[in-house]
Amino acid sequence: MLRPITFSLALLLTTAPVLAQTAPTPPVVTTTEPRETIEGTLSQDRTVIGIPPLATASVQTVAGLRTDSLGRQIAEVIAADLERSGLYEPIGPNGVPAITRAEVQAPRFAEWQARNAENVVHGFVDAGSNGSLVVGCYLYDTALGSELVRKGFEIQPGDWRRAAHKCADAIYSRLSGESPFFDSRVAYIAESGPKGNRIKRLAIMDSDGGNHRFITNGQALAISPRFSPDYKKIVYVSYLNNRVRVFIYDVASGSQKLVTESANATFAPRWSPDGTQILYSMAVNGNTDIYRISANGGTPVRLTNTPGIDVGGSFSPDGKKIVFESDRSGGQQIYTMNIDGSNQQRISFGGGRAATPEWSPRGDLIAFTRMGGGEFRVGVMTPSGGGVRMLTNSWQDEAPTWSPNGRVIQFFRTTRGRDGKSSLWQVDLTGVNLRRLPTPQDGSDPSWGPVLP
Amino acid sequence: MTIRKSTAMIAAITMLAVGACAKKAPDTLPPAPEGTGDTGNNTGTGVVPGSQEDFLASVGAMGDRIFFDYDQYNVDAQDQATLQTQSQWLQRNPAVRVTLEGHADERGTRDYNIALGERRANAAKNYLASLGIDPSRINVISYGKERPAELGSTEEAYARNRRAVTVVIVQ
Numbered sequence: 155m156l157r158p159i160t161f162s163l164a165l166l167l168t169t170a171p172v173l174a175q176t177a178p179t180p181p182v183v184t185t186t187e188p189r190e191t192i193e194g195t196l197s198q199d200r201t202v203i204g205i206p207p208l209a210t211a212s213v214q215t216v217a218g219l220r221t222d223s224l225g226r227q228i229a230e231v232i233a234a235d236l237e238r239s240g241l242y243e244p245i246g247p248n249g250v251p252a253i254t255r256a257e258v259q260a261p262r263f264a265e266w267q268a269r270n271a272e273n274v275v276h277g278f279v280d281a282g283s284n285g286s287l288v289v290g291c292y293l294y295d296t297a298l299g300s301e302l303v304r305k306g307f308e309i310q311p312g313d314w315r316r317a318a319h320k321c322a323d324a325i326y327s328r329l330s331g332e333s334p335f336f337d338s339r340v341a342y343i344a345e346s347g348p349k350g351n352r353i354k355r356l357a358i359m360d361s362d363g364g365n366h367r368f369i370t371n372g373q374a375l376a377i378s379p380r381f382s383p384d385y386k387k388i389v390y391v392s393y394l395n396n397r398v399r400v401f402i403y404d405v406a407s408g409s410q411k412l413v414t415e416s417a418n419a420t421f422a423p424r425w426s427p428d429g430t431q432i433l434y435s436m437a438v439n440g441n442t443d444i445y446r447i448s449a450n451g452g453t454p455v456r457l458t459n460t461p462g463i464d465v466g467g468s469f470s471p472d473g474k475k476i477v478f479e480s481d482r483s484g485g486q487q488i489y490t491m492n493i494d495g496s497n498q499q500r501i502s503f504g505g506g507r508a509a510t511p512e513w514s515p516r517g518d519l520i521a522f523t524r525m526g527g528g529e530f531r532v533g534v535m536t537p538s539g540g541g542v543r544m545l546t547n548s549w550q551d552e553a554p555t556w557s558p559n560g561r562v563i564q565f566f567r568t569t570r571g572r573d574g575k576s577s578l579w580q581v582d583l584t585g586v587n588l589r590r591l592p593t594p595q596d597g598s599d600p601s602w603g604p605v606l607p
Numbered sequence: 608m609t610i611r612k613s614t615a616m617i618a619a620i621t622m623l624a625v626g627a628c629a630k631k632a633p634d635t636l637p638p639a640p641e642g643t644g645d646t647g648n649n650t651g652t653g654v655v656p657g658s659q660e661d662f663l664a665s666v667g668a669m670g671d672r673i674f675f676d677y678d679q680y681n682v683d684a685q686d687q688a689t690l691q692t693q694s695q696w697l698q699r700n701p702a703v704r705v706t707l708e709g710h711a712d713e714r715g716t717r718d719y720n721i722a723l724g725e726r727r728a729n730a731a732k733n734y735l736a737s738l739g740i741d742p743s744r745i746n747v748i749s750y751g752k753e754r755p756a757e758l759g760s761t762e763e764a765y766a767r768n769r770r771a772v773t774v775v776i777v778q
Contacts, residue, residue: 349758419725422718440729442722463722486719509716523716552716570760
């Protein structure tokens with residue numbers, strides 16, 4: 155018997171209004187979605203997984219959603235998640251026979267083996283009580299004929315995608331041994347308009363591009379967003395009223411407040427891993443330094459104090475260190491320091507400049523942008539600066555952000571020339587499985603948050 | 608406002624020595640529009656004294672901006688001449704406030720370019736202040752690489768985009 159696990163959702167989406175800014179006219183939203191494209195190589199020997207549509211005990215309509223249709227859609231999201239990981243080759247839900255509700259716990263292993271599926275995912279979508287849905291999913295080994303993992307959720311119908319991501323996460327974790335990452339969200343900047351006058355809007359979406367929502371209306375330039383670890387807030391830079399300032403946007407209420415009151419430009423904000431602190435950079439008479447402040451306000455602490463540009467920053471996952479960039483040696487390079495600003499040490503050496511460091515959630519690596527020969531590439535290094543590996547090779551790949559499990563890096567890619575545009579991409583830590591993420595407009599500045607509870 | 612420390616100076620010299628880093632854009636400036644060279648306030652043309660239009664007519668085409676080398680923010684002799692012309696107009700229009708917009712080319716990362724644009728705008732502001740312009744009349748904002756003036760991805764376009772532009776604030 156499946157014991158349903160209830161995961162209550164603090165709904166992050168669809169409720170708050172688009173943030174009002176200075177003028178009323180929102181830009182036109184492009185409705186055509188670019189298809190996800192894959193470039194580069196995939197992992198060798200991808201595991202074949204059969205994923206038929208989830209079964210239903212009886213077809214019912216809940217909140218306008220038919221349980222049998224949802225069974226197919228959830229299977230599609232699970233299959234897409236697993237395929238996107240680069241490790242698996244799903245077969246189904248299209249092109250494979252539907253299963254019965256009874257089959258969910260008694261798969262026809264021989265038939266799946268005949269399709270070369272080493273594993274098979276079965277599941278169900280049933281109407282629950284009080285307008286809820288009960289979703290269950292099971293992973294089996296077809297050769298052994300044994301169950302490997304099962305998950306069950308009672309959810310509100312609007313959260314069916316999350317149930318699919320949770321199923322995919324359970325399957326991915328069981329088969330790969332890695333931590334889950336599909337059920338997570340991304341804040342980024344949606345871009346449109348001509349290169350000389352880009353409209354840049356704060357936007358959020360699921361890690362697969364689903365549940366997309368624009369937050370700001372584009373009247374003020376928005377850049378460099380970061381989701382708070384609990385996904386309740388987004389810290390970002392807005393050019394509202396022709397000033398450069400860091401705001402904290404509250405997702406549920408749609409209101410926002412300044413991180414700190416200052417006549418100076420504040421930018422490049424980042425959260426601490428526990429969400430209690432914010433790093434930001436501030437330019438005073440042309441000299442930029444890094445400051446830390448409580449997310450609730452108060453007195454900022456200045457962390458850097460050298461002539462030149464000290465900017466950005468990213469906390470180590472244990473919250474004890476900060477990696478940041480500085481041009482104190484002449485060009486941009488990467489440094490680490492303690493969170494009180496002590497013990498500042500340069501860690502990046504070698505060719506070119508290094509910028510936009512982001513500490514992996516696993517703590518073992520720092521992703522960064524290397525600039526050299528007129529190009530930007532995304533790479534990783536250890537926290538002591540060793541083991542540098544470049545993961546991408548294009549004209550401008552900038553601003554890496556880590557998946558919650560530290561296995562995948564998203565970044566944005568800009569094409570050159572008068573019609574140059576930016577788009578969101580991701581690549582596996584090993585440098586394979588490079589893909590473009592689907593967004594309704596152009597995209598930049600991705601910020602990937604943790605796995606949802 | 609000059610280079611902040613010796614290492615940066617060495618870097619700047621190295622960069623100049625390497626040479627390819629095309630210095631100023633004004634070599635290829637378009638011809639000046641009518642009215643350039645008129646160092647007095649415009650009269651009889653319908654241009655409102657103290658307006659952005661008046662400013663541009665007075666300082667000439669591209670006279671509203673100075674240009675920088677790659678990742679540099681020093682105000683050189685050519686920039687000083689441009690800012691001196693601007694300061695003369697500002698002294699004739701003491702009630703006018705301006706914004707200095709700092710910009711960078713697209714070959715820097717986003718946050719760094721905001722900081723770099725701040726440096727450039729402040730370098731221009733400080734030079735105007737050294738000429739006697741009250742710094743409280745001058746706002747500063749950096750657009751980093753967000754608002755290129757030239758859209759191409761060429762050295763020529765980059766040279767035009769590494770700039771600090773003086774814009775009259777509408778009262």
